[in-house]
Amino acid sequence: MYNHHQTGPAGAVLFAPPFRDPFNYNFDPLVVLGVDTVGSAIHTRLAAEGKPGAVMRTGAPYSTWFNGGIRTTSYFHNQIGILTETIGNPTPVEIPFVLDMQLPRADVPNPIQPRTFYFREAVEYSVTNNYAILDIASKRHEDFLYNMYKMAKNAIDKGNRDNWTIHPTRIAAAREAIEAAQAGASRGGENIGPRGGRGGPSTGSGQAGGGGRGGAPIAVYNNVLHDPKMRDPRGFILPSDQPDFLTATKFMNILMKAGVVVHRATAPFTVAGKPYPAGSYVVKAAQPFRAHVMDMFEPQDHPDDIPYPGGAPRPPYDVTGYNLAYSMGVKYDRILDGFDGPFEKISDLVTPAAGKVAQAPSGGGYLLSHEVNDSFVAVNRLLKANEEVYWIKSPFSASGKQYGAGTMFIPAKASTLAVVQKAAADKGLSFDAVASKPAGDSMKLKAVRIGLWDQYGGSMPSGWTRWVFEQYEFPFEVVFPQTLDAGNLNAKYDVLVFVDGAIPERDPSTGSGQVAGGGGGGFGGQPAADSIPSEFRGWLGRVTVAKTVPELKKFVENGGTVLTIGSSTSLGQHLGLPIRDALVETVNGASRPLPREKYYVPGSILEARVDNTHPLAYGMPPHAMVFYDESPAFRLQPDAAMKGVKPIAWYETPTPLRSGWAWGQQYLDQAVSIVEAPVGKGHVVLFGNEVLWRAQPHGTFKLLFNAIYYGGASSPAGSRTTDQP
Known part of the structure; x- marks a missing residue:
C-alpha cells in the first residue's frame, strides 16, 4: 500500500523509503527488504526524470517500528507499505537553504537548490512516485506475490517450532555474558550462562573469543541469546474467568478485525498443568499474521537510539511501546510449548452472550462488579432512568462470594429490572442479587453534567x-x-x-x-x-x-x-x-x-x-x-x-x-x-x-x-x- 503524505523535510522536496532504523523485530526480513526495493525504485525514477530533492533514511525521522499507521500495520501482515512525505501547498512555498541537505550522500543522493517550489511540481513528483511503484510492481509482480506467500509460510513455521526473537535486552544479556567470560578467562575460568539485560554501559565489544577471525564464544549464542526460557510463545490463552472478560473479548475482536485467527474453548481444558474454563480464548502463533500477534501480546523493546555517547536520544517517529494486551489490562498466559485442546475457530466478531440477572427479593437489590469497564454503561443508563446506584466502600462477602471495594449496589425498585435486564442483554453484564444493601459505608452516585x-x-x-x-x-x-x-x-x-x-x-x-x-x-x-x-x-x-x-x-x-x-x-x-x-x-x-x-x-x-x-x-x-x-x-x-x-x-x-x-x-x-x-x-x-x-x-x-x-x-x-x- 502507498500513503501519500505531507510535508517533506526542510531543505528537500520529499522523503521516500528506505526508512531509518530501528525496524520492528517481529516482522519478516522480506518486509523491510521489499520496502527498500520499492523505495529505491522511487528514488531512481525521480533522479532519471530530473526531479532532485528526495531523501531517505536519516534524512527524516520516519521508521518502521510502530504498528498502527495505515502503512506500518501492513508490515505485520506480510505486505509492503510505502510512505512519502512531500512539500507543497496551493500557494508557492520556499525550499530553505539547509547546509546538511547540500552535500550528496547515501541518504541525500540528489540535493535540490533552495528556491520557490510550486504546487504543480508537488503533483508531478507524486505522479512520478506512482509510476515508479506501478512500474516495479508490473515487472516483479511474481516476486512480490511469492514473497507474500513465503512470509506467511515463514510465520506459520516459526509458530510451530521453538523460535527466539532477538531484541536489545537479549543482546545486552549476551554482551554481559561475553564480558563475564572474558573476565573469567583472564582468571583461568569460564562462566557462561543466562544473565541480566540492559541497564548500563558495556565495557567490551563482545567480539573476542572466537579465534583468529574474531567473534564471541558460541556458548553465549546457545545458552544466553537462545536461552530456552526466553523462547517465543507458541500461543496465548485468555481465561474466561478473568475479572473483565468483556474487555478481553474486545481485544479478541480487535485482533480478528486485523485478520488474526482466534479460537475459543468449547470445554474445560488443561495446558502446562494449568486448568482453564470453557469459553477461554486461544491465539496460536502458527498463523500467517504471526508478526501482528506477537506485536500485540509481547512487550516492545525499543533500542537506546543515541547518536553518540553522551548525546540526546533521537526521538522516534511515533510511540515505542503499545502492545494492546498490556494497555487493555487483559489477563493471559504465554504458552512456550505446542498445545491443543477442545478449541473451535471463531468465524466472526464476538458478541458477548447475555449476562445473568439474579432475582432480587423485595427490599433487596443488585450487585455489579466495579472491575468491568462496561459496568459504567449500566451506571449511566441507571442514573439516566433515575435509578439509585451506590459504591460500597469496603470489601464484603455475600452468598459465599467475595466482592471488592467499590462494588456497585442498585436498589431493586419496580422500574429497575427492565434497565438491568437490557444492560445484561446488550453488554453481557451479570448482576448478582442480595436481600439487602451490604453493610458498611457507601457512596451514592448522582447524574452529572x-x-x-x-x-x-x-x-x-x-x-x-x-x-x-x-x-x-x-x-x-x-x-x-x-x-x-x-x-x-x-x-x-x-x-x-x-x-x-x-x-x-x-x-x-x-x-x-x-x-x-x-x-x-x-x-x-x-x-x-x-x-x-x-x-x-x-x-x-x-x-x-x-x-x-x-x-x-x-x-x-x-x-x-x-x-x-x-x-x-x-x-x-x-x-x-x-x-x-x-x-x-x-x-x-x-x-x-x-x-x-x-x-x-x-x-x-x-x-x-x-x-x-x-x-x-x-x-x-x-x-x-x-x-x-x-x-x-x-x-x-x-x-x-x-x-x-x-x-x-x-x-x-x-x-x-x-x-x-x-x-x-x-x-x-x-x-x-x-x-x-x-x-x-x-x-x-x-x-x-x-x-x-x-x-x-x-x-x-x-x-x-x-x-x-x-x-x-x-x-x-x-x-x-x-x-x-
Missing part, C-alpha cells in the same frame, strides 16, 4: 475522549474557551475534563504563570473571527492562565470537579496545590527540567502502583499498566497530606518500564502519576499519564470514569463517614 474541553480546529486527545464517552454512554457536551471565560460554570456543569494540550503552563503573550509538571501545550494560531462562518466563531479562543484559570478556580471552590490529563495538569500549580515537578534537577542553585541526555520517555507502557482502596481507583488492580508519553510526574510537598492531597498512583520502582523505551527511567522512582486534591467544596484530579491515549488503554479507562462520579457522590443518611475515604 460533563463538559469536555475542545477548541476551534479540533484536538485529537479531545476527539478520542469524546469517542470513549460515547462508547460508554456518558452524557457530555463540548465546551469551548469562550464559554469557560464567561464564568458561572457551576450553573452548567458538574465536571469539566481537560485533555493534554488544553491548559497552558503560561500565557504565550505575557510569559506569566510558569508552572511545573512537563507536557506539551500545542498552541497554534487561529483564524480571524470574520474569516469563518458565524456559527463557529464561539469556538475560537484559548484557555489562558490570566482569564480562564480564575473561573476554573471559582468552579472548583463552589463544588465542581476538574479532571486534567497530561500537560493540562499544570492547573495544579496554577491553583497552588502542594506538588512539584519530579523531573527536574538543580544546577547552580536553580531548578531546571532534566535534559534529554538524562531523561527521555516517549510513548511507552509503564507499571504504576495504584491505591485501589481510594474511590478514584475502585476496580483497579494494585499494579496497573499505564501509558506514558513524556508525561508529567509529581512529588508531593510535605504539607500535602495535611491539606488532603492524596497520591492515587505512583511509580514504585526505579525500573517501571514494561514496554517501549525509557531512557533515565530511574528518575521516576516514587514519582506520583495521579493526584487527587480538594479545593474548596470541590475536587481537582491530576492524571499525569495518558489514561485514554487514542482510546487504547482500556486498563486505565475506569480511573477517569471513577473521577467523573467521585466528586459529586455523597454518603447517604446514616452512613458513618463522609463521601471521602
Whole structure:
C-alpha cells in the first residue's frame, strides 16, 4: 500500500523509503527488504526524470517500528507499505537553504537548490512516485506475490517450532555474558550462562573469543541469546474467568478485525498443568499474521537510539511501546510449548452472550462488579432512568462470594429490572442479587453534567475522549474557551475534563504563570473571527492562565470537579496545590527540567502502583499498566497530606518500564502519576499519564470514569463517614 503524505523535510522536496532504523523485530526480513526495493525504485525514477530533492533514511525521522499507521500495520501482515512525505501547498512555498541537505550522500543522493517550489511540481513528483511503484510492481509482480506467500509460510513455521526473537535486552544479556567470560578467562575460568539485560554501559565489544577471525564464544549464542526460557510463545490463552472478560473479548475482536485467527474453548481444558474454563480464548502463533500477534501480546523493546555517547536520544517517529494486551489490562498466559485442546475457530466478531440477572427479593437489590469497564454503561443508563446506584466502600462477602471495594449496589425498585435486564442483554453484564444493601459505608452516585474541553480546529486527545464517552454512554457536551471565560460554570456543569494540550503552563503573550509538571501545550494560531462562518466563531479562543484559570478556580471552590490529563495538569500549580515537578534537577542553585541526555520517555507502557482502596481507583488492580508519553510526574510537598492531597498512583520502582523505551527511567522512582486534591467544596484530579491515549488503554479507562462520579457522590443518611475515604 502507498500513503501519500505531507510535508517533506526542510531543505528537500520529499522523503521516500528506505526508512531509518530501528525496524520492528517481529516482522519478516522480506518486509523491510521489499520496502527498500520499492523505495529505491522511487528514488531512481525521480533522479532519471530530473526531479532532485528526495531523501531517505536519516534524512527524516520516519521508521518502521510502530504498528498502527495505515502503512506500518501492513508490515505485520506480510505486505509492503510505502510512505512519502512531500512539500507543497496551493500557494508557492520556499525550499530553505539547509547546509546538511547540500552535500550528496547515501541518504541525500540528489540535493535540490533552495528556491520557490510550486504546487504543480508537488503533483508531478507524486505522479512520478506512482509510476515508479506501478512500474516495479508490473515487472516483479511474481516476486512480490511469492514473497507474500513465503512470509506467511515463514510465520506459520516459526509458530510451530521453538523460535527466539532477538531484541536489545537479549543482546545486552549476551554482551554481559561475553564480558563475564572474558573476565573469567583472564582468571583461568569460564562462566557462561543466562544473565541480566540492559541497564548500563558495556565495557567490551563482545567480539573476542572466537579465534583468529574474531567473534564471541558460541556458548553465549546457545545458552544466553537462545536461552530456552526466553523462547517465543507458541500461543496465548485468555481465561474466561478473568475479572473483565468483556474487555478481553474486545481485544479478541480487535485482533480478528486485523485478520488474526482466534479460537475459543468449547470445554474445560488443561495446558502446562494449568486448568482453564470453557469459553477461554486461544491465539496460536502458527498463523500467517504471526508478526501482528506477537506485536500485540509481547512487550516492545525499543533500542537506546543515541547518536553518540553522551548525546540526546533521537526521538522516534511515533510511540515505542503499545502492545494492546498490556494497555487493555487483559489477563493471559504465554504458552512456550505446542498445545491443543477442545478449541473451535471463531468465524466472526464476538458478541458477548447475555449476562445473568439474579432475582432480587423485595427490599433487596443488585450487585455489579466495579472491575468491568462496561459496568459504567449500566451506571449511566441507571442514573439516566433515575435509578439509585451506590459504591460500597469496603470489601464484603455475600452468598459465599467475595466482592471488592467499590462494588456497585442498585436498589431493586419496580422500574429497575427492565434497565438491568437490557444492560445484561446488550453488554453481557451479570448482576448478582442480595436481600439487602451490604453493610458498611457507601457512596451514592448522582447524574452529572460533563463538559469536555475542545477548541476551534479540533484536538485529537479531545476527539478520542469524546469517542470513549460515547462508547460508554456518558452524557457530555463540548465546551469551548469562550464559554469557560464567561464564568458561572457551576450553573452548567458538574465536571469539566481537560485533555493534554488544553491548559497552558503560561500565557504565550505575557510569559506569566510558569508552572511545573512537563507536557506539551500545542498552541497554534487561529483564524480571524470574520474569516469563518458565524456559527463557529464561539469556538475560537484559548484557555489562558490570566482569564480562564480564575473561573476554573471559582468552579472548583463552589463544588465542581476538574479532571486534567497530561500537560493540562499544570492547573495544579496554577491553583497552588502542594506538588512539584519530579523531573527536574538543580544546577547552580536553580531548578531546571532534566535534559534529554538524562531523561527521555516517549510513548511507552509503564507499571504504576495504584491505591485501589481510594474511590478514584475502585476496580483497579494494585499494579496497573499505564501509558506514558513524556508525561508529567509529581512529588508531593510535605504539607500535602495535611491539606488532603492524596497520591492515587505512583511509580514504585526505579525500573517501571514494561514496554517501549525509557531512557533515565530511574528518575521516576516514587514519582506520583495521579493526584487527587480538594479545593474548596470541590475536587481537582491530576492524571499525569495518558489514561485514554487514542482510546487504547482500556486498563486505565475506569480511573477517569471513577473521577467523573467521585466528586459529586455523597454518603447517604446514616452512613458513618463522609463521601471521602
